[in-house]
Amino acid sequence: MNIQIFGTKKSSDARKAERWFKERRIKFQYVDLKEKGLSKGELASVARAVGGLEELIDEQAKDGYALALVQHTPSSMLEGVLLENQQVLRQPIVRNGRQATVGYAPEVWKMWE
Numbered sequence: 001m002n003i004q005i006f007g008t009k010k011s012s013d014a015r016k017a018e019r020w021f022k023e024r025r026i027k028f029q030y031v032d033l034k035e036k037g038l039s040k041g042e043l044a045s046v047a048r049a050v051g052g053l054e055e056l057i058d059e060q061a062k063d064g065y066a067l068a069l070v071q072h073t074p075s076s077m078l079e080g081v082l083l084e085n086q087q088v089l090r091q092p093i094v095r096n097g098r099q100a101t102v103g104y105a106p107e108v109w110k111m112w113e
Contacts (some may be wrong), residue, residue, distance in 0.1 A: 001112060003028035006038060007092035013104040014092040020106050026113070037086040038093070043079065046093055049100035053078045056102055058090040 003021060005028055007014025021028045038046070047053045053075070061067045066085040073081045082089070090102045096112050 001026065001096055003112075004031060004095040005029070005092050006031045006033055006089075006095075008033050011091040016104050017092040017094055020109065024113070033086050033089065033091070037083070038089075040079070040083060042095075043083060045098065046095060046100045046102070047079075049095075049098060050102050053082060056082065056089050056093070058088055061088040063087045 003026060005014065005017050005021070007017070007030070009015075009032065018028075018030060043053075043056075047056060050056065057067075057070055059067075063085070067088050070078070070081055070085055070088050092102075092104070094101045094105070094109065096109075099112065101108050
């Protein structure tokens, strides 16, 4: 397994995901989205795994301006806008190769073991 957790230190679900993997002694790489965001390829890979870019958007994001911008962007331009406004992504994003989840999803992670 090659687990990557993308999140921020303020996200309680990202901290819970980190704890879940630590408790099971599963090695992972943590990527702080504030320091280093998802690359274009990573975003596309995660979007394919979870069913589209729309699944990545956090409707409860605190940055209302960025959320409104993303919500009103045509789907053909959404990838570029999400890359520029990663603060509206649901967290955590957990990748295992080509598989990925968005949000706290231990029921899926158990199947990866």
